[in-house]
Amino acid sequence: MSKTVLVFDSGVGGLSIYEPIRQQLPGLNFLYAFDNACFPYGELSESRLVERCCQVIAAVLARHPVDLVVIACNTASTHVLPTLRQTLSIPVVGVVPAIKPAASATRNGCIGLLATPGTIARPYTHRLIQEFAAHHRVLLCGSTELVVQAERKLMGQAVERAVLAEVLAPWQQGEQKPDTLVLGCTHFPLLKQEIADLLPDVALVDSGSAVAQRVCHLLGTQPASSEKKTSRAYCTRDDDKAARLRPTLQAYGFESLTCLV
Structure with missing residues (x-):
């Protein structure tokens, strides 16, 4: 019998993690x-964030047997993993x-980290930089507006490229530009093409393939099966924005979108 993986995020950014796992x-x-x-999670207190993650995940687990959970959100991962694992x-x-x-890939020793302001400020992020990129120059940029732009894109709305250009402007000029850019929010790979258009000579790095490899390690190779696969999506508010996401979710293979409350 095929195993089931739950991918969880505050919004649609987790699709950038889901897709390499599915591949x-x-x-x-x-x-x-x-x-x-409760989107976006960056505006919640730590206690509220942990509470919401646990509530939503518990609601899904009450409906379906699940073999593994992926917290496809940098903000949530930092806070909620210990509680969920217990x-x-x-x-x-x-x-x-x-x-x-990114530290292994850079050629000029200059790395950009594009993430939410919360991730940029978090001590955990700075420990990662100290551990893996202490001998490199790491330029930090925090943006919540790009999260909104990624959500707009997946709702079928136009990305406001002027907004992206303003956020990325410091890395398009100056004496030392990053040659490698870490997309440190799961929403940002959804804007990979738009970011690449503005920074054409910069290598873009995200966490999708690493998470997929970890899931593969934990679950093992899944043999081909003739049984019908289940792909369902759940939200916590059934509104117009959620309705506009239905075509995108269907394109990603999810046959239904259901509100949990």
Whole structure:
């Protein structure tokens, strides 16, 4: 019987983590849950964030047997992983900014980290930089507006490229530009093409493939099966914005979107 993975995020950024998992393990059943009622998570207190993550994940687990949970959000991963791992009997995988692979990939020794302001400020992020990129120059940029732009894109709305250009302007000029850019929020790979258009000579690095490899390690190779796969999405608020996401979720293979409350 095929195993089931739940991918969880505050919004649709987790799709950038789900997609490489699906590519590596197409035999899995997938559930995708996003807490749009409390989006964005960067504005919640730590206690509220942990409470919401646990509530939403528990609501999904009450409906479906799940073999592994992926917290596809840098902000949530930093806070909620210890609680979930104590509470659940199944593996829980989180995401962290891809500082380590960026440090290996850079040629000029200058790395950019593009993330939410919360991730930029978090001590955990600075420990990653100290551990894996202490001998490199790491330029930091925090933006919540790019999260909004990624959500707009997946709702079928136009990305405001002037907004992206303003955020990335410091890295388009100056004496030392990064040659490698860490997309440190799971929403940002959804804007990879737009970012690449503005920074054409910069290598973009994200956490998707590393998370997929971790899931593959924990679950093992899933043999091909003739049974029908399950791919369902859940939200926490059924509003017009959620409705506009339905075509995108269907394009990613999710046959339904259901509100958990």
